[in-house]
Amino acid sequence: MSVQSPRYDRANLKPGIVHIGLGNFHRAHMAVYLDDLFNLGLDHDWAILGAGVRAGDARMRDALKAQDCLSTVIELDPAGKSCRRVGSMIDFLPVEPDNASLISAMSRPDIRIVSLTVTEGGYFINAATGQFDPTAPEIVADSASPDAPATAFGAIIKALKMRRAAGVQPFTVMCCDNLPGNGHVTHAAVSGLARLSDPEMADWIDANVAFPNAMVDRITPATGPRERALAASFGLDDDPVPVTCEPFRQWVVEDIFPAGRPALERVGVTFSDQVHAYEMMKIRILNGGHAIIAYPGGLMDIEYVHEAMANPLISALLDKVEREEVSPFVPPVPNTDIPAYYDLIRARFSNPEVADTERRLCLDGSNRQPKFIIPSVRDALAAGRSARGLALVSAMWCRYCAGTTDSGAEIAPNDPNWDALQALALQAKDNPQLWLNQRSIYGDVADNAGFAADFTHWLNSLWAQGTANTLKAWLAE
Secondary structure: OOEEOOOOOHHHOOEEEEEEOOOHHHHHOHHHHHHHHHHOOOOOOOEEEEEOOOOOHHHHHHHHHOOOOOEEEEEOOOOOOEEEEEOOEEEEOOOOOOOHHHHHHHOOOOOOEEEEOOOHHHHOEOOOOOOEOOOOHHHHHHHHOOOOOOOHHHHHHHHHHHHHHHOOOOOEEEEOOOOOOHHHHHHHHHHHHHHHHOHHHHHHHHHHOOOOOEEEEOOOOOOOHHHHHHHHHOOOOOOOOOEEEOOOOEEEEOOOOOOOOOOHHHHOOEEOOOHHHHHHHHHHHHHHHHHHHHHHHHHOOOOEHHHHHHOHHHHHHHHHHHHHHHHHHOOOOOOOOHHHHHHHHHHHHOOOOOOOEHHHHHOOHHHHHHHHOHHHHHHHHHOOOOOHHHHHHHHHHHHHHOOEOOOOOEOOOOOOOHHHHHHHHHHHOOOOHHHHOOHHHHHHHHHOHHHHHHHHHHHHHHHHHHHHHHHHHHHOO
C-alpha cells in the first residue's frame, strides 16, 4: 500500500503559525488542511511551529523530531484506508517550565497566528459559573510570575507584551478546541490572566488582539497498538505516534485575522460570521449524540462505538432522542439540512474502521454533560416539550459513575472528578435528587419537577432491571 508524501519542498517552508498542543486531533485536522494548501503550491510562509506547555508534551516532541516533524495520518474509510505523511509542521519548540523558547518564537514578526488545542478542560473555566476562573492554582501562579509563565495563556501574554514593546502587530489567537464560543473562551482566559497582574495590558489585549470563534470536527481515536499496527501495514515501522481518523472533516471559522491568514478556503474551510449556528448543530447533534450512546454502551459492556450503533436498542435510543428532543431545538444553519446532517452523523458513528471506543465517549462526563446534553434539556423544557429521553441519558451517566457495569464488571476511573462522582452516584441510588443537586452541571434544570421525576424513574429502573430492559421500556412508551 502506498503512502502519500508532501508534493512541495519542505525546505522552502517558512513558519507563520505557532500551534500549542500537538495531539492527534490537531495533526488530523488543522495540519492536514495546511498540508493540502501547501500541496496546491500556495502560502508556503504559513508553516507550523509545534509547541507544548506540559511536561508530557516533551515525549511527543521527541517522537516527532525523530521523524523530521512529519505526521502519519491514516484515513479510515470503509471503502479503503489511505495513508499520508503530513509535512506542514517544520519544527517542534523545546518544552520548558518557563516556556522561554515558546515565548521567543511567538514574539517573532513572522508568526501571525497562535493556535491552540489544549483540550476542553484546559481553559480554566469555573464549572459553576461557566466563566474564566482566576482562582485556579495555575492561574494564580502565573499571575505571580508573569515573566516566567507555565501556562499557554501566560506565555501568550508575555509574547504579546514583547511584540507591543517592539512595535510588532499582535498575532491572532485561534482556538481549535471543541468548546462553545471557543474564541470568546480563549479571549477570557488570556485577558483574565493578564488583568490579574497588568490591567492596562489586559485592556490593550481587549482592544487589539483577535480571537476568532471556530467550529472543528473530525473523529480521531487515541493512538494504541492497533493504530501502530496500521501504520506498520503501510511500511512505517519507525512511527510511534501515527494518527487515525475518519474521512470526514469540517472547519468553520470567523474571518477575523488582522495580521493575515492562509487561504484555507481553497481547501474546504468555511469562513463565516455564523459560526455559532454550525457550532450549536455540531455540539447538540454530534457531541450530544456521542453522550447518548456512550453510557448505555458502557453499562452493557460494549467496547466500540460502531458496535453500540449495531445494537438495536442503542440505535433506536439515539434516533428517538435526536429526532424528538434534540434536533427540533437546533436553529437553522446556512446551507445545511438538519435531518440530513443527523443522517451523516449516524453514518460516521457506524464506521467500523474508526474503532472509536465507548470508554473514550464516556470520558469526562462532568465537563461534557453540561455542554452537550443539559442545553438540549433546557430548551425542550422551555418549549413545554418532553425531555424524558434526555432524562434517561442523564440517569445512565449517573448509573455509569457508580463504577460497575450491568454485569458487575468494574469501571475504571473515567473522569477528573471520578471519586466524588462515584460516591455521589452510589448515594443517589437511594436518593436520586442528590445527583441533580450538582448545580455546576444541571443548574436550574434540577428544579424542574417533571425532569426530576423522569430522572428518578429511570435511575430506579436502571438499578432494578438493567440498561437493556430500561431501554426496552422507554422505547415501548
